[in-house]
Amino acid sequence: xxxxxxxxxIYPDIELDREEGQIIEDLKTNSQESISDPDQWLDEELEQxxxxxxxxxxxxWSRRSSLWTAICFPACCAFEMIAANGPRFDLARFGMExxxxxxxxxxxxxxxxxxxxxxxxNVRRIYNQMAEPKWVIAMGACAISGGIFASASYAVVPxxxxxxxxxxxxxxxxxxxxxxxxxxxxxxxxxxxxKNIDVRRLLKR
Amino acid sequence: xxxxxxxxxxxxxxxxxxxxxxxxxxxxxLVVKSDHLLDAARFLKETDGLDFDYxxxxxxxxxxxxFEVSYMLSSLEHNHCLTVKTRCYDRENPVLPxxxxxxxxxxxxxxxxxxxxxxxxxxxxxxxxxxxxxxxxGHPLRKDFI
Numbered sequence: 001x002x003x004x005x006x007x008x009x010i011y012p013d014i015e016l017d018r019e020e021g022q023i024i025e026d027l028k029t030n031s032q033e034s035i036s037d038p039d040q041w042l043d044e045e046l047e048q049x050x051x052x053x054x055x056x057x058x059x060x061w062s063r064r065s066s067l068w069t070a071i072c073f074p075a076c077c078a079f080e081m082i083a084a085n086g087p088r089f090d091l092a093r094f095g096m097e098x099x100x101x102x103x104x105x106x107x108x109x110x111x112x113x114x115x116x117x118x119x120x121x122n123v124r125r126i127y128n129q130m131a132e133p134k135w136v137i138a139m140g141a142c143a144i145s146g147g148i149f150a151s152a153s154y155a156v157v158p159x160x161x162x163x164x165x166x167x168x169x170x171x172x173x174x175x176x177x178x179x180x181x182x183x184x185x186x187x188x189x190x191x192x193x194x195k196n197i198d199v200r201r202l203l204k205r
Numbered sequence: 206x207x208x209x210x211x212x213x214x215x216x217x218x219x220x221x222x223x224x225x226x227x228x229x230x231x232x233x234x235l236v237v238k239s240d241h242l243l244d245a246a247r248f249l250k251e252t253d254g255l256d257f258d259y260x261x262x263x264x265x266x267x268x269x270x271x272f273e274v275s276y277m278l279s280s281l282e283h284n285h286c287l288t289v290k291t292r293c294y295d296r297e298n299p300v301l302p303x304x305x306x307x308x309x310x311x312x313x314x315x316x317x318x319x320x321x322x323x324x325x326x327x328x329x330x331x332x333x334x335x336x337x338x339x340x341x342x343g344h345p346l347r348k349d350f351i
Contacts (some may be wrong), residue, residue: 002328014333021339118338154345155337 023121031120031162038165039190056196063107063133064191067096067184070106072126075113077140077174084177094184103129108187109164110180114142114149115157127164135191137183138166141173148173208285209233215255215287219245234275234288242291243302249278249289250307256280257287260308265318267348272299272324293324303329321346 073081085091085099100106103126115123127136138160141147146158160166167190170183216230219237226241237245249257261277272293279286293299303326304311315326316335323344326332334341343350 014339017333017339021341024338025340118336154341154343 020121024117027120027124027163028117031157034159034161035165038167056194057192059196060192060194064188065095067094067108067135067187068098068100068106069096070103070109070126070130071099071101072103072109072123073112074115074119074123075142077112077143080174080177080180081110081112081139084180089177089181091181091184094181094188096184103127104131106130107134109134109136110139111136111143111160111164111166112139112174114147115160115163116155117157118155120157120163123160124163133194135167135187136160136164137168137170137180137187139170139172139180139183140175141171144169144171206284207279210285210287212287215249218252218255219248222248228292234290236290236292239291239293239301243304243307245289246276246304246307249287254283256282258282260304260310261286263304263311263314263318265322265324265346267322267346269348270294270296272296272322274301274318274324276304299324300327301325302327303332305329320344323347 083089085097091097096108103109107130109127109130111123127134138144142149142156143160143166146153146156149156150158157163168183168187170179172179175183211232212230212235213232216227216235219235220227223241223244226238226245228236228238230236249255257278257280259279259281261279263274263276265272265274274291274293276289276291277286278289291301293301299322301324303315305315305326306328312329312331313335315329316332318324319326319329319332320334320336321344333339337345
């Protein structure tokens with residue numbers, strides 16, 4: 001017996017799904033190795049600048065004092081993140097109480113939660129949409145290595161560093177807000193060390 | 206409180222309408238042959254006194270030699286419910302009729318079963334993967350998936 005559908009259906013084209021599937025497959029194939037710490041491969045010329053430290057200090061101070069966070073919280077670590085933003089732990093003390101809905105206004109991505117391969121292209125898109133300079137904190141076991149899903153799951157990315165470069169790793173399942181705040185302070189120290197001005201190029205002019 | 210109907214009593218009614226359509230029935234549920242599933246489902250939905258107008262869920266189980274798909278039905282009018290099962294013995298290319306035409310709530314859940322068990326639902330208007338991406342190999346909730 002043939003039974004007709006009760007209503008009209010509006011569905012996207014199957015070609016779009018295949019395209020999405022191909023993007024995921026390509027990303028998975030090209031993401032089998034972890035991306036190393038950005039300090040090891042960022043522009044070496046910048047690191048050799050030693051003269052204009054006062055400018056560096058100024059730039060780094062302004063950057064690290066108002067880290068704005070892009071909203072990318074796929075799972076349960078988000079609640080510790082929210083607790084850290086609340087009045088008890090008060091992340092506003094470090095100038096980063098604002099969570100930006102648009103990644104174009106953010107400097108920092110706190111990856112609070114498990115990432116599946118289906119979601120991975122979207123996370124990389126959010127990262128690519130953030131303006132330079134930008135930093136990433138991997139929060140929690142899932143973000144560091146895939147956590148409890150690392151060895152068994154067919155669908156979970158084993159660590160955000162397959163997708164995007166990570167600056168600071170905060171362990172825990174989930175980490176306490178204190179741990180996250182300590183990780184943010186480590187990131188601020190890391191930003192404070194950063195060299196921004198290419199002196200040799202300036203002298204050539 | 207929702208009353209759970211006896212599978213044996215409902216089985217008598219179905220057997221009277223469609224002889225030979227049942228595999229077995231018990232106090233808790235009844236098992237329909239897969240080629241009579243649509244007839245039985247329509248009978249359950251449209252018969253006065255049964256009126257199973259609401260599908261709570263569809264799910265599937267892998268028993269190694271066959272798949273068993275369970276339909277939990279409820280009647281909002283009479284406040285009673287019933288579990289109907291059907292079996293599918295073909296492991297390579299399991300096919301069952303889709304009940305989306307009767308209960309639209311089955312749409313996403315049949316897609317989920319198709320995604321994770323690989324059971325094809327004939328007559329489904331949009332049968333494609335729902336959790337995993339197109340191009341993923343295998344069906345993860347099958348017992349032999351590793």
